[in-house]
Amino acid sequence: MSCLLKLQNELIKGQKLAMQGSYQRRAPSKKAIPHLLVARKGLKEYVKQYPNSSLAWQLLSLAEEYLLNYNAALTALQSAVFLNEKDKKLLKRLALLTEYAGKWQELDMTPEHLRSLETYLQERLELRLCDHTLIYTKEWIDISTLHRKKSHIVKAIQNQGGFCDCEVLMNVID
Numbered sequence: 659m660s661c662l663l664k665l666q667n668e669l670i671k672g673q674k675l676a677m678q679g680s681y682q683r684r685a686p687s688k689k690a691i692p693h694l695l696v697a698r699k700g701l702k703e704y705v706k707q708y709p710n711s712s713l714a715w716q717l718l719s720l721a722e723e724y725l726l727n728y729n730a731a732l733t734a735l736q737s738a739v740f741l742n743e744k745d746k747k748l749l750k751r752l753a754l755l756t757e758y759a760g761k762w763q764e765l766d767m768t769p770e771h772l773r774s775l776e777t778y779l780q781e782r783l784e785l786r787l788c789d790h791t792l793i794y795t796k797e798w799i800d801i802s803t804l805h806r807k808k809s810h811i812v813k814a815i816q817n818q819g820g821f822c823d824c825e826v827l828m829n830v831i832d
C-alpha cells in the first residue's frame with residue numbers, strides 16, 4: 659500500500675502544479691506534466707497488479723483527467739465503480755465525469771484553441787464591452803484552424819452557456 663500512497667502523493671503534487679480550472683479544460687502547466695505522467699505510469703502498473711483496488715482506479719482516473727484524456731479517465735472510473743457499486747460518492751463522480759467528457763467531446767477544441775480564444779476575447783473585451791453577441795468569438799473562429807467547423811463550434815459553445823463573448827469566457831473557458 660505504501661507504493662500507492664507514493665503515487666497518490668505524486669498525483670497531488672502534479673495536480674497542485676497543474677493550475678487547471680474546475681472543468682479541467684486547460685492543459686496542465688508544464689511543471690505539472692512530469693508528475694502526472696509518473697503518477698499515471700505507476701498507477702497503470704499498479705492496477706495491472708492489483709485490479710481489485712478501487713482506490714488505484716480512482717487515482718488513475720484523476721491522472722487521466724488532469725492530462726485531459728477523458729475517455730481513459732471514464733474507463734478507469736468505471737472500473738472503480740464496478741468494484742464499489744454502492745459508493746454513492748463514486749457514482750456521483752462518474753455522472754459528473756461523463757458529463758464533462760461529453761461536453762469536452764462536443765466542443766471539439768483543443769486546450770490550445772481554448773487558450774487562444776481566451777486571449778483573443780480578453781484583449782477585445784478590454785477595448786470594448788461585450789455587446790451581448792458572439793461577434794469576437796466568431797471572429798476568432800474565422801481566423802483559427804476551426805473555421806470550417808464554425809457552425810458546429812458556435813452551437814457547442816451555446817450549448818455550454820456561451821451566448822455572448824463574456825459568457826464564453828465565464829461559462830465555456832473557465
Ligand SMILES: [Zn+2]
Binds near residue numbers: 788789822823825
Ligand atoms: Zn456578454
